[in-house]
Amino acid sequence: MKIYLCILLTAMSLSAIAQRMTLSGTVRDATTGETLIGAVVSQQGTSNGVPTNSYGFYSLSVNQGKNTIVFSYVGYKTLVKEIDFNGSVKHDVALEVDQSSLEEVVVSASARNKNITTPQMGSFKFSIEEIKNVPVLFGEKDLLKTIQLLPGVQSGGEGSANFFVRGGGGDQNLILLDEAIVYNASHLLGFFSTFNSDAVKDVQFYKGGIPSQYGGRISSVMDITMVDGNQKKLSAEGGLGLIASRLKLSGPLPNDRGSFMISGRRTYADLFLKLSDDPDINQSNLFFYDLNAKLNVKINDRNRLLFSGYFGKDDLGFADRFGFNWGNSTATVRWNHILSDRLFSNTSFIYSTFNYNVGITGNNGDFDIASKIGNWNVKQDFSFYPSNRSTWRFGFNALRQTVSPASLDAQEGANVNSIEIEKRNGLDISAYISHDWKPWDKLSIIYGLRFVDFMVLGPGTFYSFDNAGEVLNERAYTGNSVLKHYFNLEPRISASYLLNSKSSIKGSYNRLAQNLHQLTNSTSALPTDQYVLSSLNIKPQLADQFSIGYFRNFNDNNYEFSVESYYKKMANQIDFKTGADLQANTRLEAELLYGRGRSYGLEFFLRKSSGKLNGWVSYTLSKSERQFDGINNGTWFNARQDRTHDLSIVAMYRLADSWTLGTNFIFNTGNAVTYPAGKYTISNTTLFYYNERNANRFPNYHRLDISATYERLGNNNRYGSSWTFGLYNAYNRRNAYLIDFRESELNPAITEAYKIALFGIIPSITWNFKF
CATH class of the missing domain: 2.60.40.1120 (Carboxypeptidase-like, regulatory domain)
Structure with a gap:
């Protein structure tokens, strides 16, 4: 201090x-x-x-x-x-x-040559208006699906909102909504993201050269800003789709004191279930809803208060036998204060939580499984502008997190026992300083340092284990005692050098630490995936990333080209032991293995940013590997998200004043997967034997999506409506969502593979309006 x-x-x-x-x-x-x-x-x-x-x-x-x-x-x-x-x-x-x-359809939200002059690399900035014509599943504008079309970013699978950045895991991406952490960014198991496009103003995405003000994840940062609301007049906009509708209202506060915004969205697939004659189906649930709200209050010319919040929930259930719901909640209060004409302050108080509940009724009785994770966060940020060539940013934050792992609550008469898993608490204290400096016209530098002290807190019973997972020591702690400190210094530096007015070279180095870990055994993140904090046994994940790139613009900055290479090494990575017991396990840490990771690759990006035809082409050539002493005899193996080739082509064409066509084509190498190497029989039951981890591949994935938007605007762009027609997977490619193995019905001695495809061709139509 x-x-x-x-x-x-x-x-x-x-x-x-x-x-x-x-x-x-x-x-x-x-x-x-x-x-x-x-x-x-x-x-x-x-x-x-x-x-x-x-x-x-x-x-x-x-x-x-x-x-x-x-x-x-x-x-x-x-x-x-x-x-x-x-x-x-x-x-x-x-x-x-x-x-x-x-x-024209513009896909640039900054100075035309900013990609050349800024030292920031591995970053993208865009608004909702810039992605409104990109075809997506079910016709819904989706931030996370658009992010997956950028170089170095890989989809978690068909329809999934999960994504991987430069070989990192899905839990290594920091997603912020008005500064609040969003733990699970998906609806309907990943087919929709939690972000209602009507409520979003701006998105800043970093995959390299991550600024010092961000911390807590080691792969990427996605910083989303919600709209403040219309300060001039009351307005409304929304949309009606095949399975979801949305509505946003915004307007000014009395006496020109600010503005408000409230936006809601809901699916209604469950309403179609009511039409079924089957009582099990017509009593089932299948929907989600979310609500965004923001209040922007002007105190005076130097002070402003911003209140924002999000609440979303999914509800899936089959009759009265199975129920599953999950959701996020966030709340942010911010105070903007202009201390002087060169010093800007922002003070934030933030709350965020995610929870899920599973209820099961069966032969063994009724029981529930519930889990929750949440945090309270206090942040103070300053921006100081001593000159046009120099900007300082500095601040601190205190983040207290609580994880309540999945516990089992058995009802009276059930044949299973209740299992209560202790909560885990942690306190993350950090401070940072960053300097954006242009020492001379051709050279620009952003350098900074972040200091983190993560404290493992009581109360609770903590264990130490031997290599076989047996308990060596057990000790109970009471109160909020500090059991262990993990100190980390995170230096950051990015630099650019102008070769001429049209091209530059850039380089960056980042060190990042992560103290929240998601335990998953699939590429598609599920709401039931468990979270754990760094503890006496689990160390913080660490990553060191080096990047270098060449950037060039053509044709009066209408075309942007870049090629970036990166190398990232990761320490204290987490995986499961073979046959690990994950659910309702009071000693889950005994089932974990700790190792290291590495990823490296080349990313190519070409974008046309103006004119009737615009869009981008991105291609990534990469490798991502892991090494654990207890897996593959300690040798390096492919990470689940390893893909050699990843290609995206996005194009939008203004056909006429009212018509815009959009298309995207996606191709990538299939995910790494472990296939059985043999089988054996025990008590007339056939079991498969697995050898090398992730040594096999899914078939290559490719898909074409197309859309057409008809738009009519009123005078001064004050009102209007549009129709968007789309085809997802236009040529009906049956991409593998899952590959499993079974005995052949004709010859039980033969094992055959079979593929499950999630989607074929899917048409969509959406009506959007505003007034």
Whole structure:
């Protein structure tokens, strides 16, 4: 805390003695009042410019006297103002939508050449408007499905919202919704994501060069910002699809004090079940719903409060014999405070939780299985702008997490016993500092350091085990005593060097630590996958990632090309012992193995960002491996998510003023899988024998999706509607979702493989509206 206070006092002192004039303020949409993230504020005729931060705030240093300032944002009219500076000036700006630009489908949300000039690599930024014409399953705009079309990002499987980044695991991705952690980002077992597109304003995705303000995961960060709400007038928009509908309302608060937004979505597949004559089916459940809400309150020109929340739930059930529900809840309170024209503060109080419940009625009686994970988080972030070539970011946060593993509650008369698994608690204290620095025109650097102290907390009974999993020691702790500290320093650095006005080379190094671990044995994350915290036996996962890349733009920045290579080594990776007992196990840690991982690859990305035809092509050539002493005789083996080739082609074409066509083609190498190497019989029961881990492959996966959108807008883009028609898997490819083995019915001595395909061709139609 002493170091942190010294940094704060130094920053405030520097702000007070700075000699240059400062222009600061907020950039907004003139129609809705929504803040614009990444808008560029620059001094005309110079390279002097800065982007707005995630709250639309900017701070630009200029010389005394008259200066011409340019405010620009893709899809909006550029605003040019001449300002006479005799001192620091606060100037809020509202940009108007450029109606002529709406005739094109733009897939860039920043300065046209920012991909060349910024030292940030391995990152993507986009808004919902930019992905609205990408075909997806059931016609729903989906952030997670779009992320899976980027280089270095792999899908968890057919219809799955789970994804893997540069060879990492599905639990190694940090997903934030208005700064709150989202533990399970899927509905209906992965066919939908938890993010209602109507409620989302902006998405920033990092797979390399991860900034120091983010921590807790070792593969990627997906930072999602919800819309603030229309500050000018009451508005509504939504959509009606084949199996889901959604509605969003937003509007201003009285006396121009801010805005509100509330958005809901629900599927109604369960309503069709009611039409069945079978009582088991018409009494079954199959639906999800979610609710997003945000309140944006302006206290004065320097202070703003933001309240946001999310609640979502899935409910699956078969008659009165089986019930399964799960859901996420988040709540965030943020205080934006402009301390000076160069120092911006954000204070956040955050709550997040995920839980699931399984209820079973059978011959053995009634019993329930329940699990929960949650956290309370306090964050303080500062941004300091001493000059246009230098930005400092620093802060701290305290995150307390509680994991309640799956426990079994047997009802009276059941033939199974109740099993209560103890909660586990942890406290994560971290602080960071980062410097975005441009020492000269051709060189830009972002470097920083994050310090993490994870504390294993009581109460509870903790065990130590030998190599065979037998208990060596058992000790009970009471209260919130600190049982162990895990200290980690996480240096981060990214740099870019301009070769010329059209190309640059970049490099980065990241070290990251992770203290929350998801235990899963499939590539598709399930709600019932268990979480564990770092403990006396489980160490934090660590990753060191090195990246280097070449970036070039063509044809007046209309085409972007990049090639990035990376190498990532991972320590303290977790897997299961063969035959592990995972459910309701009071000594689950005895079933775990600890090892290391490595992944490396090449990523190619070509994007056309303007014109009637635009889109991108991404290709990844990669390898991901793991090594555990207790698996494969200690030799390296393929990770489940290892794929040699991964290709995505996305194209959108403005056919006419009202029609837009979209298509994407996907090809990737099949997932690594373990097939049986033999079989044996015990008591007339045939069992399979497995040899090398993940030495086999699913068949290659490929699919074509197409869509067509007809859109009619009213005057000034204030109201309108659209129809979207789509075909998922247009040529009806029967991709393998599961491959299993069985004895042949004709000859029991022969074992045959059989494939289960989840989807064939799926048509969709969605009507969207706004007014």
